[in-house]
Amino acid sequence: xxxxxxxxxxxxxxxxxxxxxxxxxxxxxxxxxxxxxxxxxxxxxxxxxxxxxxxxxxxxxxxxxxxxxxxxxxx
Ligand SMILES: [Zn+2]
Numbered sequence: 001x002x003x004x005x006x007x008x009x010x011x012x013x014x015x016x017x018x019x020x021x022x023x024x025x026x027x028x029x030x031x032x033x034x035x036x037x038x039x040x041x042x043x044x045x046x047x048x049x050x051x052x053x054x055x056x057x058x059x060x061x062x063x064x065x066x067x068x069x070x071x072x073x074x075x
Contacts, residue, residue, distance in 0.1 A: 002020065002059060002060035003060065003061070003062065003063065004016075004017050004018075004019075004020060004038070004060050004061060004062035004065075005062065005064075006062075006064065008020070008038050008062065009038065010038055010039050010040035010042075010043055011037050011038050011039065012039065012043045013040060013042070013043065015040035015041075015042065015043075016040060016062060016065050017038035017039060017040055017062060017065070018039065018040050018041040018044060018061060018062050018065040018066065019038070019039050019041075019044045019048070019058050019060070019062075020036055020037070020038050020058070020059055020060035020061070021037050021039065021044075021048075021051060021056040021057065021058050022034050022035070022056065022057060022059045023035045023036075023054070023055055023056050024055050025055070036059070037051075037056070040065070041065060
């Protein structure tokens with residue numbers, strides 16, 4: 001899986017992207033690029049369930065953001 005870095009930002013806010021999601025289509029129009037969205041943890045939690053239902057899948061993530069999101073958990 002691709003690893004996102006701090007340079008990858010959320011497409012909806014200035015936060016670092018935690019997830020990159022791509023829309024999988026059964027019969028893609030091959031001349032059209034597959035849509036992808038980079039989302040921070042907040043926006044993924046907000047939109048992820050609906051997006052998953054529409055066929056979006058997570059194709060990349062940022063382990064550093066995951067670590068930050070777990071802040072408050074004893075390490
Ligand atoms: Zn965001």
